[in-house]
Amino acid sequence: MIVEAEERAPYDRPPLSKQLLSGAWELGDARLPVDVDALEVDWERGCRATGLDLGDRRLALADGRSIAFDGLVIATGAAPRHLPGSGGLAGVHVLRTLDDCLAIKADLDAAPGRVVVVGAGFIGSEVAATCRQQGHEVTVVEALPVPMERILGTDLGSLTADLHRDHGVRVRLGVGVEALEGGDRVERVRLADGSVVDADVVVVGIGVTPSTGWLEGSGLAVDNGVVCDETCLAAPGVVAAGDIARWPNARFGEVMRVEHWENALEQGAAAARRLLAGDGPGERFEPVPWFWSDQYDRKIQLAGRSGPDDLVRVVHGSVDERRFVALFGRGGRVVGVLGVNRPRHVMQWRARITESISWEAGLALAAEEA
Amino acid sequence: MRIVVDYDLCESNAICMGIAPEVFEVRDDDFLYVLDETPGEELRSKMEEAVRRCPKQAISIAED
Numbered sequence: 001m002i003v004e005a006e007e008r009a010p011y012d013r014p015p016l017s018k019q020l021l022s023g024a025w026e027l028g029d030a031r032l033p034v035d036v037d038a039l040e041v042d043w044e045r046g047c048r049a050t051g052l053d054l055g056d057r058r059l060a061l062a063d064g065r066s067i068a069f070d071g072l073v074i075a076t077g078a079a080p081r082h083l084p085g086s087g088g089l090a091g092v093h094v095l096r097t098l099d100d101c102l103a104i105k106a107d108l109d110a111a112p113g114r115v116v117v118v119g120a121g122f123i124g125s126e127v128a129a130t131c132r133q134q135g136h137e138v139t140v141v142e143a144l145p146v147p148m149e150r151i152l153g154t155d156l157g158s159l160t161a162d163l164h165r166d167h168g169v170r171v172r173l174g175v176g177v178e179a180l181e182g183g184d185r186v187e188r189v190r191l192a193d194g195s196v197v198d199a200d201v202v203v204v205g206i207g208v209t210p211s212t213g214w215l216e217g218s219g220l221a222v223d224n225g226v227v228c229d230e231t232c233l234a235a236p237g238v239v240a241a242g243d244i245a246r247w248p249n250a251r252f253g254e255v256m257r258v259e260h261w262e263n264a265l266e267q268g269a270a271a272a273r274r275l276l277a278g279d280g281p282g283e284r285f286e287p288v289p290w291f292w293s294d295q296y297d298r299k300i301q302l303a304g305r306s307g308p309d310d311l312v313r314v315v316h317g318s319v320d321e322r323r324f325v326a327l328f329g330r331g332g333r334v335v336g337v338l339g340v341n342r343p344r345h346v347m348q349w350r351a352r353i354t355e356s357i358s359w360e361a362g363l364a365l366a367a368e369e370a
Numbered sequence: 371m372r373i374v375v376d377y378d379l380c381e382s383n384a385i386c387m388g389i390a391p392e393v394f395e396v397r398d399d400d401f402l403y404v405l406d407e408t409p410g411e412e413l414r415s416k417m418e419e420a421v422r423r424c425p426k427q428a429i430s431i432a433e434d
Binding site: 012014033261262265266290292294299301341343344346347350351 | 384
């Protein structure tokens with residue numbers, strides 16, 4: 001049985017900030033190719049889970065039903081953060097669901113206008129890029145002085161801001177939003193430094209929080225996600241996968257919660273295998289995570305781990321050319337690779353990271369290949 | 371089996387190349403080249419993995 005809060009048939013999320021938002025794709029183009037009949041599963045849409053009783057092994061649903069289960073897969077994902085005090089104004093959006101995307105698109109299609117994107121993370125940046133390419137005047141507001149510093153470090157952390165500026169998007173860094181102002185619709189964004197940006201549409205992309213509220217009191221360990229072991233097991237007969245799962249990735253000796261498309265896919269399969277292994281030991285889920293972000297004509301890909309304390313080295317191309325490969329080093333190993341329009345290199349380095357290549361060997365190999 | 375790529379959907383993420391570089395190659399021109407359109411049966415599980423993990427669902431397997 002699948003219990004799904006959304007009404008719509010399952011769809012792919014990456015196009016929500018790209019092809020569906022721009023109108024390049026129709027709704028049907030983003031539908032996931034799931035043969036529901038072949039799955040022989042009872043798929044209940046528009047059906048929200050509201051509670052879990054681990055002892056009785058029962059799932060509570062919003063419609064009042066209580067469902068007994070032998071095995072449970074928790075994949076309720078994450079929900080977008082809203083700006084405090086932004087409720088009530090039309091023209092202010094978050095982007096997580098297809099309905100969110102259609103609402104933004106409706107506002108954008110009404111007239112070429114001034115779009116303010118709050119948050120220069122990957123979702124915010126993709127929305128900004130899509131809007132800019134549709135001819136709107138776009139301003140990105142980001143509270144951090146170096147937008148992607150937490151992921152890419154100081155040297156590379158301005159990558160997305162630089163791409164935006166290349167394409168005529170105004171970028172305000174190191175300043176937060178004080179208030180959204182307007183009558184019925186948003187008219188301007190007041191920033192923390194007192195300056196004002198006029199806006200017809202505001203899209204807020206300030207991250208998501210895992211949707212674990214319904215699990216409070218269930219007995220499951222919840223701490224920035226559902227806490228699992230190395231095999232994705234949260235409790236006997238209960239596994240978690242995707243944006244909601246927090247688990248120790250043995251490959252990196254790190255507890256993580258990964259919000260990327262491919263992880264949802266791979267961890268879903270791993271969680272299912274763990275469930276089917278029953279009382280057996282299960283296999284560790286220890287991927288080299290990977291994601292991509294398409295902005296303008298650039299494809300940004302990041303595999304493995306990366307952070308502000310890592311060694312960073314550009315080993316191919318150059319940041320100025322907007323086409324390069326950079327390696328991240330930690331604990332004497334290459335742990336991550338960032339590529340911009342260099343997919344082959346990213347895949348090759350992803351394989352080498354999987355094989356635990358040392359930092360020194362990695363740099364030597366990169367030098368040979370340059 | 372025959373490997374079919376919908377090049378309207380393909381965005382050269384190279385996940386397929388990561389799985390089976392003997393069949394898929396994204397070259398420095400950023401295009402995907404299928405090196406062997408009829409790989410042997412021993413590659414079937416890798417091909418199925420490539421189909422599943424392609425971010426654009428651009429790969430399919432035809433049984434001629």
